[in-house]
Amino acid sequence: MTLHLTPAGTIHAVLAMFCIAVGLIQLLRPKRGPTHRARGYAFAYAALVADGTAMLVYRFTGQFNIFHVGAIVNFVFVVLAIVPLLRNPRPANWKLQHYHFIAWSYVGLIAAAVTELIVRTSHLATMDLAWAVTSVTAITVTAIGYVLIERYRPPSPPSPGGSIPRDGAPI
Numbered sequence: 001m002t003l004h005l006t007p008a009g010t011i012h013a014v015l016a017m018f019c020i021a022v023g024l025i026q027l028l029r030p031k032r033g034p035t036h037r038a039r040g041y042a043f044a045y046a047a048l049v050a051d052g053t054a055m056l057v058y059r060f061t062g063q064f065n066i067f068h069v070g071a072i073v074n075f076v077f078v079v080l081a082i083v084p085l086l087r088n089p090r091p092a093n094w095k096l097q098h099y100h101f102i103a104w105s106y107v108g109l110i111a112a113a114v115t116e117l118i119v120r121t122s123h124l125a126t127m128d129l130a131w132a133v134t135s136v137t138a139i140t141v142t143a144i145g146y147v148l149i150e151r152y153r154p155p156s157p158p159s160p161g162g163s164i165p166r167d168g169a170p171i
Contacts, residue, residue, distance in 0.1 A: 008056035015050035019043055020113060023106045031154075040102075044078050047105060051075040070112055077105040092157045099154055107145030111138040 005013060022043045029036065054071035058064075081101035084094035091097070115134040122133065 006057065008053045012050050012053040012057055015046045015053070016109065016113065019047050019050060019106075019109055022046070023109065026102075027106070043102075044082055047078045047109070048075060051078070067112065067115075070108060074105050074108045074112075077101045077108070081105060095154050096156060100149070103149045103153075104145070107142060107149070110145070111141040114138070114141055 022039050026036065026039055026043060029039075051071040051074050055068060057067075078101070081098050084091055084097045087094070115138050118134055118137055119130060122130075
């Protein structure tokens with residue numbers, strides 16, 4: 001199978017694969033220190049450029065489509081993940097904000113990658129079938145992502161009136 005990518009498509013694909021690798025390392029490694037920060041900025045900058053170049057890729061349908069919307073949403077999520085880190089002082093819930101936005105950015109990236117893999121390799125008979133299969137796949141990846149994000153989210157910061165755990169029961 002040969003891929004015929006435009007220069008923008010090549011940049012997009014390379015940076016997206018880079019983000020998949022760096023994001024996986026970020027998920028598996030400790031969440032503090034200069035190394036985490038450096039990988040995080042590498043992920044963020046690469047994701048922002050990959051999302052930008054996605055706006056230049058139209059080969060699949062020839063027009064603006066749901067993949068472009070996904071790139072815009074991902075761009076916003078990456079920005080919203082970084083903003084709490086740059087504020088001084090950081091808001092009380094900065095870790096939770098950062099975690100949720102960057103985690104959803106990564107889930108979107110994986111959903112897009114799986115969708116791209118299906119579109120490029122399956123040779124589905126009709127465009128309707130391609131959209132149906134990729135929609136079901138993206139929904140499945142998103143549902144799995146939701147479960148994992150909720151399972152591994154950091155604890156909420158204590159409220160000013162006392163500490164309340166995630167399940168809402170008073171201590």
